[in-house]
Amino acid sequence: MDLQQFLLLRLDSGNVSEIKNALMTFCEDNATSFSFPGYDKEKLDKLYALLFNILSTPTFSECQVDCLSCFKLLFRDSKYLDDVISQDKFNILVHTARLHNTQPTVCYSTLSTQDFDVMIEAEKALCNLIYNSKQVQQMCHFSQSSILQSIIYRLRTYSDPHLPYQVKLFDMKLLFLITAFCPDVRLHVKEEQHGVIYLIEILDLILKQATVTSGKQMQHLQIILDEEQVLLLAEVLKTLFNLLCKYSLSQPLDDDDPLSHRLVSFLRELLLCKGNKIDLLRTHVINLLTTVSPSSLEELGSNASDGSGSHKTDAIHNIVNYLHEEFQRRNVGNKSGLTNLENVDTILPVLLVLSEAARHHKTLRRLIRQLVLPARKDFSSRPEEGDSLLSHLTRCLSCGNTTLRDCCADLLFVLCKENPARLIKYTGYGNAAGMLAARGLLGCQNSGQYSSSSEESDTEEYIRVRDDINPITGVYEPPKSDPMIEMSEERKEYEAVQLVGMIDKLQKMGVVQACKLGEDGKPQPVEHILELRDQLPKPARKE
Structure with missing residues (x-):
């Protein structure tokens, strides 16, 4: 009996302890696996059927986290996913992540640590599943599933201190993946679900929760972000980019859109923040700035024209410094550097x-x-x-x-x-x-x-x-003596003829292409080098 068959027998034993040990063993053995060649289509069907049965059976509740961890690993492999994951199975995962109700009335303070662990592990599994299955991506469409509305609703509860950070993080990862792989839902999230407004409110919330210290010479306050806040902000910014990326600076939003100005004011504050992985944050801030209206970019230099050296102009300084650092890091433009x-x-x-x-x-x-x-x-x-x-x-x-x-x-x-x-x-x-x-x-x-x-x-x-x-x-270049000063007129004419001949030869060989300046200001090829004489300045006529 091979190991795969033995695992299936243990999962089908009905013994909670045996099932839990089998799940833990599978997770340990495949922690770094991204494919499962030992499982053919038949074995995978059987394995998924057993795992979904364990997940949805109340008597196996203590095995849920380990079961979801197995799903998380299995969903790394896209092979057969579209064949084995049905709408019903997808709904079980959504329900387990508590993303099945568009208007939940849950009180997070009543949930146990075990409940949150199950939610988080279910969201991790869903992230891998959505990333690797085109069929599941279609299931995430707002007209077919409640997952999108449930995530948007939960955004409004992020100020609840009982809601764990990991739930917020994987909520945002899910929303990012759905809006990335399902472009059709972006307008719905932005307009009907007011997703952009809620995401901007989350930016505001995180900034208010961040550590604030005195800045240089007590001139202003410095916001310090920890690593968790930076990672959550990065997911929020990536999702905002998905929602706004259909617009660009060449085809901007309404210049008078107050939401765009408000967003840029928060992005300016993020550019001024300090903390771990701050370059990651700045990367996503700058990416998002490419989607806003040009008029709202003035928020980056608020008070820049008052001559007071306001610290708000530091946002522009930080963007320019970031650009310089990126050039240095990649050695872009150097003769030895790559420029792809x-x-x-x-x-x-x-x-x-x-x-x-x-x-x-x-x-x-x-x-x-x-x-x-x-x-x-x-x-x-x-x-x-x-x-x-x-x-x-x-x-x-x-x-x-x-x-x-x-x-x-x-x-x-x-x-x-x-x-x-x-x-x-x-x-x-x-x-x-x-x-x-x-x-x-x-x-x-x-x-x-x-x-x-x-x-x-x-x-x-x-x-x-x-x-x-x-x-x-x-x-x-220091002044040099004129090499033709001692040449006779005949010698000058001879050298000129030689030069024309060499240029004409290079042109016929295809090494160079002589051009003249066209009426549109662009170079136009000439058939013979002597055509260049037409554009030489004419000497002034002597009266």
Whole structure:
């Protein structure tokens, strides 16, 4: 008799002690298993039938937690799940997790530790089941199951001190999974169940329950989050993202939506928090910021324009610092670093949020510009060299990841008020040429509508060496003697003809493609190098 058959016999013995020992043995032996090749379809059917019988039989109540632990492990393997899990079996799990009633009147203070342990283990099993079974995902649709409404209702009871943290955490994990795998329910949760409002209230509740200490020099209070609070907040933020992700900064919610402004005000507070795993929290905060209306982003820099150095502007500082740290951590843009999407998935949302904040809010643009584009004083090295945030962004302008390249270019261009000449000053023409060509701005004309202000960036150091800066590399080069100063006119003409010949040869070999500037500001290929003469400046006529 094999081990699988022996387990089935023990579970079918009817002896509580024997069943409990068999369940515990199964859990210990398979704690790290994600597949069960020893169980064919027939054995799995028998195993699931026995486990569901144990779970739903009152005389086996002391075996419920171990039984649910077995389900949790078995649901890691998606094989046969759609075949063996019926609506009735799914309902048993939902009922065990106390998510079967859309208007429960339960008093949590009357529940025992055993009751909560069963609820938590049932929710863990449901998480694995929903993740791995498409059929069960369909069962979670609000028109077929009460699980969604029950979770939403329980959100309103999170202030109850008798409701354990683990129940809240796995409630949110379930809601996240359902809204992730069932897009059709998002609008229902958001509009009819008022899910966004309840989730924002949970953000408020957690912030109020967090530890508060005096900040630097007693200027403001500092919120300290423990690890449990951060993990719960992360699940709340992920779920909010699911509910709002159909919108984006390019297709935003109503700009006057007060809910969006209120949400961003809470996200600003979360950006200012300290504690364990705070980078995880900031990642989800920034992801969620990509879904709000651009007008509400002004909440990130509340009081930023009063000149008082309000600590509320620290939210922008923290976002910029987070971006710099992410570049450093992934070595993105370095010659030896990778620049594929696998490395930059947490960087792109930061770039998007900063770009939109700078594009729509003058005070935020000025603040971000001070942090990302400080007045340039050192012109002895190339803009892409070094470890500054600007250096990382400049390197990315020529990286192979087009999404990252375009996002970095957009941020820098907006911070330069869409002024090509100013962008070239910070990055060098060689780094900026690709973006300018794509946007038809090789003629260096301004493309944005920005208010004129005192945001000039010409330092004394720049003015002093401006005429000796190589516009292609952005580096100061000491004055050099003219190599043609002693050439005769015949020699100059000869060298020019040689140069044209070499360029024409390279073009015919496909090494380079000579272009001229079109009317749309974009480069247009030329058939022969001599066509470039048409765009040379004509000498002034002598009267």
